[in-house]
Amino acid sequence: MTSTVTRPAPPGGPVTQSPEPPETGRSGVAGLLDLPVVAVRGIMRSARTSPGRLSVIGVALVVLALVTGVVGTIATQGKKDTINDLIDHREPLTAASQEVYRSLSDADATSANAFLVIGTEPADLRGRYDLDIARAGAALAKAASDSEGVADAAGKVDVIARNLPVYTGIIERARANNQQGFPVGASYLREASNLMRTVILPAASDLYHIDTDRLGAEQDDVSGFPWFTMILVLALLGSLIATQIYLTRRTNRLLNVGLVVATGATALILLWGAVALTVQAVLVGAGEDDGSHPVDVLVRARTAAVQARTDEMMTLVARGDGADYEQNFKTLAPTFTGLLGEARGLLDGEAGAQVDTAVAGADAWLKTHKDIRALDDGGSYSDAVKKAVDPTVADGSAAEFTKLDDALVKAIDIGRQNFLDQTRGADRSLTLLPPGLAVLAVLAAGGVTIGIRDRLREYR
Amino acid sequence: MRTFRSDGLRGRFRGPKRLAAVVAVIGLLAVGCGSAGTPVDPAPVGSVQQPLPAGVSGFEGAGGGPAAANCDTRSLGPAPGIPSGSTMAKIRQRGRLIAGVDQTTYLFGFLNPSTGNLEGFDIEIVKQIADAIFGNWEGHVQWTAIPSSQRENVLKNNSVDVVVRTYSITCARLKDISFSSTYYVAGQRVLVPKNSGITGLADLGGKKVCATKSSTSLAAIAQASSHPVPVSVNNWSDCLVLMQQGQVDAISTDDVILAGMAKQDPNLQVVGDRFTQENYGVGVPKGQDDMVRFVNSVLDTVRTGGVWQQNYNYWIAPVLGPAGPPAVSYQ
Numbered sequence: 001m002t003s004t005v006t007r008p009a010p011p012g013g014p015v016t017q018s019p020e021p022p023e024t025g026r027s028g029v030a031g032l033l034d035l036p037v038v039a040v041r042g043i044m045r046s047a048r049t050s051p052g053r054l055s056v057i058g059v060a061l062v063v064l065a066l067v068t069g070v071v072g073t074i075a076t077q078g079k080k081d082t083i084n085d086l087i088d089h090r091e092p093l094t095a096a097s098q099e100v101y102r103s104l105s106d107a108d109a110t111s112a113n114a115f116l117v118i119g120t121e122p123a124d125l126r127g128r129y130d131l132d133i134a135r136a137g138a139a140l141a142k143a144a145s146d147s148e149g150v151a152d153a154a155g156k157v158d159v160i161a162r163n164l165p166v167y168t169g170i171i172e173r174a175r176a177n178n179q180q181g182f183p184v185g186a187s188y189l190r191e192a193s194n195l196m197r198t199v200i201l202p203a204a205s206d207l208y209h210i211d212t213d214r215l216g217a218e219q220d221d222v223s224g225f226p227w228f229t230m231i232l233v234l235a236l237l238g239s240l241i242a243t244q245i246y247l248t249r250r251t252n253r254l255l256n257v258g259l260v261v262a263t264g265a266t267a268l269i270l271l272w273g274a275v276a277l278t279v280q281a282v283l284v285g286a287g288e289d290d291g292s293h294p295v296d297v298l299v300r301a302r303t304a305a306v307q308a309r310t311d312e313m314m315t316l317v318a319r320g321d322g323a324d325y326e327q328n329f330k331t332l333a334p335t336f337t338g339l340l341g342e343a344r345g346l347l348d349g350e351a352g353a354q355v356d357t358a359v360a361g362a363d364a365w366l367k368t369h370k371d372i373r374a375l376d377d378g379g380s381y382s383d384a385v386k387k388a389v390d391p392t393v394a395d396g397s398a399a400e401f402t403k404l405d406d407a408l409v410k411a412i413d414i415g416r417q418n419f420l421d422q423t424r425g426a427d428r429s430l431t432l433l434p435p436g437l438a439v440l441a442v443l444a445a446g447g448v449t450i451g452i453r454d455r456l457r458e459y460r
Numbered sequence: 461m462r463t464f465r466s467d468g469l470r471g472r473f474r475g476p477k478r479l480a481a482v483v484a485v486i487g488l489l490a491v492g493c494g495s496a497g498t499p500v501d502p503a504p505v506g507s508v509q510q511p512l513p514a515g516v517s518g519f520e521g522a523g524g525g526p527a528a529a530n531c532d533t534r535s536l537g538p539a540p541g542i543p544s545g546s547t548m549a550k551i552r553q554r555g556r557l558i559a560g561v562d563q564t565t566y567l568f569g570f571l572n573p574s575t576g577n578l579e580g581f582d583i584e585i586v587k588q589i590a591d592a593i594f595g596n597w598e599g600h601v602q603w604t605a606i607p608s609s610q611r612e613n614v615l616k617n618n619s620v621d622v623v624v625r626t627y628s629i630t631c632a633r634l635k636d637i638s639f640s641s642t643y644y645v646a647g648q649r650v651l652v653p654k655n656s657g658i659t660g661l662a663d664l665g666g667k668k669v670c671a672t673k674s675s676t677s678l679a680a681i682a683q684a685s686s687h688p689v690p691v692s693v694n695n696w697s698d699c700l701v702l703m704q705q706g707q708v709d710a711i712s713t714d715d716v717i718l719a720g721m722a723k724q725d726p727n728l729q730v731v732g733d734r735f736t737q738e739n740y741g742v743g744v745p746k747g748q749d750d751m752v753r754f755v756n757s758v759l760d761t762v763r764t765g766g767v768w769q770q771n772y773n774y775w776i777a778p779v780l781g782p783a784g785p786p787a788v789s790y791q
Binding site for chain 1: 503505508511512513514556558560563564565566570571572573574575576601602603604605606607610694695697698700701704721724725
């Protein structure tokens with residue numbers, strides 16, 4: 001379109017044609033540096049004339065439209081990618097680190113449980129421990145695959161990866177001694193539990209928190225409004241309208257079809273973008289509020305409950321020497337009941353019902369725990385052990401804890417499903433938006449070109 | 461070298477293959493120029509922190525004090541019978557005897573994993589006391605496992621009636637609690653791996669030696685002229701754990717406890733002479749003289765009535781050889 005500008009002097013023409021004093025002695029680099037200055041001068045000069053000004057406006061509008069298109073497409077495609085990353089990557093990884101934390105806590109609880117059972121270790125306890133260790137290992141590999149580049153997370157994964165084989169080694173040694181009737185087996189168990197509690201579980205907990213924070217940060221990031229793109233769109237729209245007003249005043253013609261098309265395209269960008277991005281932000285927010293946030297609360301409740309369960313059994317394993325474990329239980333009990341209450345406030349419907357079941361299980365368990373302590377402190381050790389570990393005792397803590405844990409698992413699954421549904425919806429709300437923005441921006445640029453060219457022709 | 465190799469290649473490789481060979485040689489030459497650097501260790505791990513049982517530390521002050529000090533360690537004379545208002549009557553009224561015992565010391569007080577019961581020489585003593593109070597111990601004993609460091613404390617705050625837990629009678633302890641008469645005489649020796657070449661306390665200079673917290677054994681290790689490095693733990697089994705994991709070089713305590721450990725691991729042996737004498741007594745809260753006299757009468761029966769010998773023959777004789785009950789005198 002600038003090629004149509006033949007009068008007056010060509011803007012930004014070759015330096016040699018410049019009426020400036022000849023500077024033949026200047027080096028090539030200095031000449032290059034002069035180019036923009038000369039170009040600006042040329043533009044300024046041409047802008048003093050009507051057609052020149054018009055072409056400058058036209059070029060500016062086209063550039064603005066294309067920049068808006070590129071920025072908008074990149075920004076919305078980036079958002080779409082981030083949302084997909086949340087679904088395919090970030091949330092599953094948080095679940096993986098959660099699984100590491102939970103499986104290891106449960107392995108600790110199960111091995112303690114097995115030691116309270118007289119005689120041969122029951123097959124279901126052995127199976128549960130094996131499953132816990134296998135799950136922890138698999139989930140750890142998943143978590144490790146993502147920790148690359150996040151030094152903090154990599155450090156935690158490293159601690160767990162190094163110590164988990166040591167832990168399982170000590171447990172097997174404890175079993176071997178136990179099977180021969182040697183009391184040193186119980187000491188190995190306590191050493192293993194000590195390693196789990198003081199080294200492995202703190203690292204697993206940290207890893208989980210790091211991953212949860214990353215998930216939250218990414219959700220905040222993706223639900224943020226793309227202000228820069230919006231400002232560009234508004235600027236483009238404003239400029240288009242201003243140009244049309246200017247042209248109407250100059251030429252007394254009401255409409256310029258090209259510019260009207262460009263304005264329409266830009267308005268469509270604004271409307272579509274605003275609606276889609278708002279819907280997307282709302283859905284990602286809902287994925288956090290109904291999904292990942294309550295899941296986090298439930299996971300923390302579940303882990304605290306598993307650890308309290310370990311404490312309950314370690315108190316019995318220690319048999320009189322377990323005051324520290326019981327103290328730990330007393331700190332953990334309000335933690336998980338508090339978290340369950342918090343989760344109840346966040347969830348309703350089916351998930352809320354599951355949390356109610358979990359709360360009922362927790363209440364029953366805490367009551368049974370009191371009975372167990374009373375039995376043990378009152379000298380009825382074997383009755384206390386039976387009530388604590390025998391899953392067939394209806395009001396025993398094994399059955400009640402299982403009820404609590406099962407309900408939490410179901411509630412967590414529902415929460416994860418909520419997250420997935422909402423976030424997938426957010427992804428769908430952006431369907432076709434990035435290419436759509438690109439097409440509309442090109443349409444706007446095309447409209448400007450045609451519109452301005454039509455006016456420029458009138459100067460011939 | 462290069463020429464020779466390409467000459468050799470010429471015969472066998474033709475066309476594209478020859479070209480490939482030439483390219484490979486040139487490539488090798490190019491790669492040969494300049495240092496390649498050193499290989500990267502992607503996961504450097506220099507050392508390993510070995511796992512420890514809970515509560516491992518060094519020497520934390522002598523416990524119990526030496527056995528032989530200038531005080532009268534003899535107990536009060538025996539007195540059977542349970543007068544009303546006595547400590548024993550209160551225990552009988554409560555319906556159970558609360559006994560502080562060990563559940564980790566093989567042969568003396570340990571939890572048998574295959575039966576779930578506490579067993580051992582000390583446990584039999586508790587059963588005898590309970591038998592004397594209730595007629596039958598079953599259902600009348602509340603076993604409380606206590607770490608060795610807590611023995612004085614549980615008696616001082618009256619949370620147990622008796623402590624029967626390889627408990628040496630010492631003057632320092634007699635200030636806080638009362639003891640029964642001696643029911644077993646042990647002596648401190650050293651447990652080492654069979655292939656270690658260590659023959660006694662004198663060989664342990666600079667080596668790590670394990671004992672439980674506030675035990676007389678720990679004090680004896682700390683005072684030994686060969687200057688071993690004391691390592692203290694909560695329970696005797698923790699010493700065996702550390703030993704089997706190679707984290708200590710030796711365990712030093714009473715020969716009966718060591719014999720129990722050697723029985724759990726055939727690669728270990730008890731070496732050296734007894735260098736202390738430990739008189740095991742039943743710990744009773746200070747001031748309960750009626751209880752002390754009652755326990756002494758029970759122990760008298762145990763020593764003279766054949767129960768002691770039967771017990772010794774069952775638990776101890778297989779590892780330490782034949783022996784008889786200790787001689788006892790009273791204040």
